Amino acid sequence: MPISIDRRGFARILFAGVLLSAVDPTLAAAQGTKLFTFVSETGSIVAALTKEDAALEADAGAIGKALRERGSLTVWRYAVRKAKDGELEQAPLAKISIQAQGTLRVEPYRTPLRVVPME
Template identity: 40%
Template sequence: MRISKRQLLGLGLASFLMESLVIQPALAADKVSLFKVITSKDEIVIGIGETELAQMEGQNAGGVAKALVAKGSMSVWQYAVRKSTSGDLEQSPLHKIGLIASDSLRVEPYATPLKVLPIDETKK
């Protein structure tokens, strides 16, 4: 069986197109930074996408705290640990919540060894 150069080129191009269609959505997802918000009653973990975080001064916990104080309140995604279909633990967006500046005492970065899932904007 002999494959011509044209067939080989066509097969390579088709493979490239299929790969780029599969990889493109994964690369388009915003990277999420996690923060722990501590109040007088409890503490929660929130996730902020890199595009939203880039609009905040400092792009860190201090920037999130300043944005919260300046706005008075903000809508963010609460994150929680869950099991993936493969059984691995991962940090996943739970639901969108509202933070009020007067109830939040401290915002600090939250490090996790778990995989952090991106925010699905279709769930808003």
């Protein structure tokens, strides 16, 4: 018995194929490192928490609360770089301290780029 697919069915199959081909397995594997934007009056930085503060990563509100309570947090600043394979990626740049004074908000940061985990 031949299989018949109407236009909507064909469009759904085509769309699913495009989605599956667009998913990069390295991107999904590296998403264990969660990035956040720390916004101040003068600018913003993209950073990830250190391993010591990994429990806070679930929520930007928890990070903001810990920052207020402690007065500062040590984080890994992330920046875009070109990987050896030629693709762009978000990679750790330097370990820095974020001060509570002057920090306006903490936001989750989403990137289409591969995220290099901290070592």
